[in-house]
Amino acid sequence: MTDEPRNKYATFAYGRRYLERANRVSVDPIALPLHDVRSNQTFRTEEGFAIFGGIRDAAPDGWGQYLMYKAMNDRLPSEIDLILSSGDHRVGALAFGPTPVQPERITPWGDEDAPGEYFTLEELADATERAQHVDQLDDNLRRLLTAGSSLGGARPKAATDIDGQPWIAKFQARNDSFPECRVELATMRLAQECGLNVPPLEFRHVLGRDIYLIKRFDRIDHGGHIERRPFASGLTMLGAHESEVSLYSYADLAAVLRQHGTQVRDDLYELFRRMLFNILVTNDDDHLRNHGFLFDGDGWRLSPLYDVVPKPQIGLQRRLVLGVGPNGRDATLENAMAGAASFDIGPEDAKAIVREMRAIVADRWEALFRDADLSHADRKRFATCFRLASEDA
Numbered sequence: 001m002t003d004e005p006r007n008k009y010a011t012f013a014y015g016r017r018y019l020e021r022a023n024r025v026s027v028d029p030i031a032l033p034l035h036d037v038r039s040n041q042t043f044r045t046e047e048g049f050a051i052f053g054g055i056r057d058a059a060p061d062g063w064g065q066y067l068m069y070k071a072m073n074d075r076l077p078s079e080i081d082l083i084l085s086s087g088d089h090r091v092g093a094l095a096f097g098p099t100p101v102q103p104e105r106i107t108p109w110g111d112e113d114a115p116g117e118y119f120t121l122e123e124l125a126d127a128t129e130r131a132q133h134v135d136q137l138d139d140n141l142r143r144l145l146t147a148g149s150s151l152g153g154a155r156p157k158a159a160t161d162i163d164g165q166p167w168i169a170k171f172q173a174r175n176d177s178f179p180e181c182r183v184e185l186a187t188m189r190l191a192q193e194c195g196l197n198v199p200p201l202e203f204r205h206v207l208g209r210d211i212y213l214i215k216r217f218d219r220i221d222h223g224g225h226i227e228r229r230p231f232a233s234g235l236t237m238l239g240a241h242e243s244e245v246s247l248y249s250y251a252d253l254a255a256v257l258r259q260h261g262t263q264v265r266d267d268l269y270e271l272f273r274r275m276l277f278n279i280l281v282t283n284d285d286d287h288l289r290n291h292g293f294l295f296d297g298d299g300w301r302l303s304p305l306y307d308v309v310p311k312p313q314i315g316l317q318r319r320l321v322l323g324v325g326p327n328g329r330d331a332t333l334e335n336a337m338a339g340a341a342s343f344d345i346g347p348e349d350a351k352a353i354v355r356e357m358r359a360i361v362a363d364r365w366e367a368l369f370r371d372a373d374l375s376h377a378d379r380k381r382f383a384t385c386f387r388l389a390s391e392d393a
Contacts, residue, residue, distance in 0.1 A: 008050035008079075013042045015100070025230050025295055027094065028054025029260055030239040046239075051079050053236030058094040059083050062154030070137045071107075089159035089166075092218055092231035093295075124158045124169060125209045132156065132174045153307065155180075162202065166216040166226065172209060178378060181212035184309045186365075186372040188214075191277055191305055193368075194360050197270055199304045203372070217304045218294065231303065234291035245288050249323025250275045251342035253291060262299035265344065270302055272336075272343040276354060278320055279331045280361045281310045282385035287321045310385035318388075333358075333388060361389035 012032055018024055019037040026034050031052050035041050045052055051059075059082040060068070068077045068085065077085070083096050084106040095103035119127075131137065156171040172181055185203050192198040202213035220227040234240075237256045238248055250271060257267045278286045285307065292303035318331035325339030333354050340350035365386045369379050383390075 009045045009047075010049075010051050010055075011042055011044050012052060012055075013040075025093070026054070028052045028236055029232065029300065030054075030237060048241055051083075053239065054232055055083065055094065057231060057233050057236055058090045058092050058096075059086050060090070063156050067131065067137070070131065070134070073136060093228035094230075119158070119160065121160060121169060121204055121211055122206050124160060125171060125207050125211060128156045128158065128171045129174075129209060160213070162213070162215075164224075165221060166219045167202070167213050168216060169204075170212045170214070178312075178381070179210060179374060180309060181210035182372040182374050183369070183378075183382070184307075185212050186368040186374065187281055187283075187308050187310055188305070189368050189371075190281070190361065190365055191308060193364055194273065194277055194357050196273060196277060197302070197304045199306070214306065230295035232293045232295075232300065234288035234293070237293055237300070238288065240288055245321055246329065248288060251323065251339060253322075254342050256293070256300075257302070260293075260300040262296055263301055267302045268343040269345070272340065272345055272350075273353060273357065274305060275320075275322075275324060276333070276336055276357050277361075278308065279318070279324070279333060279336060280357060280386065280389045281308070281365070282313060282318055282331075282387075283308050284311050284313075284318070284320060284331075285309065310382055312381050312384050314384075316387075358389045361386060365389070 097104035200215040204211040293300040325335035327335040
């Protein structure tokens with residue numbers, strides 16, 4: 001990797017022994033395709049990309065970078081810091097190290113923490129809360145780096161275990177204006193009732209703090225041996241830059257499934273319903289990092305759903321991050337149905353899907369919010385998010 005101020009780029013080459021393996025998997029199926037071992041090919045990132053997307057997916061951002069920043073005495077971590085310090089809890093199947101010998105976590109804050117150490121939810125909740133109110137991490141809070149700094153996403157989170165299985169715990173942020181953990185739990189349960197592919201969910205309230213838990217779908221337990229599943233974000237699968245996400249659409253993700261998918265028909269159907277769900281619940285955080293793909297041994301499939309949270313809005317006009325149909329990003333059911341052909345869904349089938357999902361969302365959202373112990377005031381506030389489902393449903 002070259003870190004010149006005006007010319008950041010990276011190069012990559014597969015090792016010969018790796019290319020000779022029968023179970024080899026592309027690190028980045030778009031930018032780093034597998035090739036014949038005899039070609040001796042070296043790849044270089046395109047202009048504007050400091051690192052390959054498939055590698056960047058495994059590095060922390062948001063919350064993980066925040067923890068590193070505090071641990072490094074407010075020095076910004078570089079791309080190589082982010083990669084080499086990503087520990088065992090990073091997303092996907094990649095591992096990193098300074099030499100080809102074996103993976104090794106290198107911590108830029110200068111002291112080695114304890115990889116693999118188990119933390120209770122109480123310890124994680126307390127450490128996460130305190131980490132948001134200090135300028136630097138003390139020795140006790142540095143332990144949180146083991147559980148939390150490897151993970152992507154902007155919100156406070158940490159890796160944990162439930163009955164020996166790997167889960168992700170998400171916590172309240174100090175600047176939250178509503179009980180986001182409870183809202184996400186209720187919304188994901190609603191998605192499950194709409195027939196979407198949702199991982200197992202849990203909820204805890206410890207030390208007066210809400211914790212939303214989602215089981216990891218990039219890990220598979222084989223009788224005590226945990227297999228890591230290769231993961232790629234929608235950003236990587238489209239070869240897109242973060243600054244250009246609004247130029248892409250759900251139809252572009254559908255094209256990715258046609259080119260790289262193994263269960264194309266099922267995943268196109270799922271993707272169309274996810275787009276509808278985001279419209280029906282007013283989730284305007286549907287950017288390309290919040291769409292994932294998992295390698296199933298033969299090719300790529302949509303990952304289970306994650307990071308869906310409604311956002312109350314005053315105005316009537318709704319827009320998603322990604323394009324919906326002929327009217328671009330306009331979050332209307334008419335726009336979604338007009339673009340149904342991109343998902344191999346005919347007009348009548350699209351109408352039937354919309355009717356079904358509208359009815360479920362209109363009928364169930366408030367009960368599920370109530371089940372999540374959201375107050376009457378919060379339910380009233382979020383009612384605007386479900387306006388499209390509730391009107392004339």
